[in-house]
Amino acid sequence: MKLVGRVALVTGATGSLGQYICQALAAQGASVVAGYNRSAQAAEDLLSTLSEVAHGHLTCAAPVTDSQALQLLAEQIKNRFGRCDIVVNCAGTTRFVAHANLSGLDDELIDSILTTNIRGPIAVVRALQPLLEQSDDGLIINITSIAGKTAMGSNIAYCASKAALDNLTISLARALAPKIRVVSVAPGLSDTEFVKGLDQDWRNEQASATPLGRLAMPQEVAAAVIAVATQLTFTTGAIIPVDGGRPIH
Numbered sequence: 001m002k003l004v005g006r007v008a009l010v011t012g013a014t015g016s017l018g019q020y021i022c023q024a025l026a027a028q029g030a031s032v033v034a035g036y037n038r039s040a041q042a043a044e045d046l047l048s049t050l051s052e053v054a055h056g057h058l059t060c061a062a063p064v065t066d067s068q069a070l071q072l073l074a075e076q077i078k079n080r081f082g083r084c085d086i087v088v089n090c091a092g093t094t095r096f097v098a099h100a101n102l103s104g105l106d107d108e109l110i111d112s113i114l115t116t117n118i119r120g121p122i123a124v125v126r127a128l129q130p131l132l133e134q135s136d137d138g139l140i141i142n143i144t145s146i147a148g149k150t151a152m153g154s155n156i157a158y159c160a161s162k163a164a165l166d167n168l169t170i171s172l173a174r175a176l177a178p179k180i181r182v183v184s185v186a187p188g189l190s191d192t193e194f195v196k197g198l199d200q201d202w203r204n205e206q207a208s209a210t211p212l213g214r215l216a217m218p219q220e221v222a223a224a225v226i227a228v229a230t231q232l233t234f235t236t237g238a239i240i241p242v243d244g245g246r247p248i249h
């Protein structure tokens, strides 16, 4: 219970990884702001799975491509809790397009991926910066991906967006120090519902190509977020892999 009294915003909270991150933060005593995109109901349902904490939890619209809505989100957090200590940029989007299939990667898809995965986190940080600066331990965690390093992932725009987000982590860590730490948590392929729905042989191949012999569990990604928040207190501008050693295969 190392985050008692802290307030943590998670974007993409209702997603496969976001849910586990919210649950892990609440289990450490943090009040969670579950930022949703399309489904307020899914966020309400998620809240009922979180450990109870002194000041409760909150659901808020957090569409990362809408900067005005993000300002409203910051006001809602301020009005309810008067603080925000942790921001986890977990919202993200992608679609499978073979890397050589450039005509399958149309401008609309590229714009959607880059706007959500890189402009989005910048806009979230811009909106929450004043509150994070008031915290005595402000922290931003960007959920990036192994794809940012290996350039292996659902499509080339997605890989580029995650590389850009890792780069943003470094810029922001420098720019916002010493008030706010900024860290990437970079999962490998994770055992989420979406991934479970993919071709079994392909999933097995990915697991075999991972030195630790399996995919990441969502709980392990959430555990890395908690470790950054509670243990790695002298770490900023770093990329923490949760990938079973996949890049060294």
Ligand SMILES: NC(=O)c1ccc[n+]([C@@H]2O[C@H](COP(=O)([O-])OP(=O)(O)OC[C@H]3O[C@@H](n4cnc5c(N)ncnc54)[C@H](OP(=O)(O)O)[C@@H]3O)[C@@H](O)[C@H]2O)c1
Binding pocket: 011, 012, 013, 014, 015, 016, 017, 018, 036, 037, 038, 039, 062, 063, 064, 065, 089, 090, 091, 092, 093, 116, 143, 144, 145, 146, 186, 187, 188, 189, 190, 191, 192, 194, 195
């Ligand atoms: N799963 C993996 O294997 C894996 C591996 C490495 C990295 N990651 C990264 O981890 C993060 C979470 O992935 P996931 O597997 O949990 O994916 P997911 O289940 O598809 O969840 C993505 C979340 O992002 C939200 N989102 C999408 N567009 C948004 C927007 N414009 N504004 C606000 N929220 C938006 C979605 O909300 P709606 O559904 O309501 O739109 C959803 O809650 C992503 O950044 C992803 O790139 C995942």
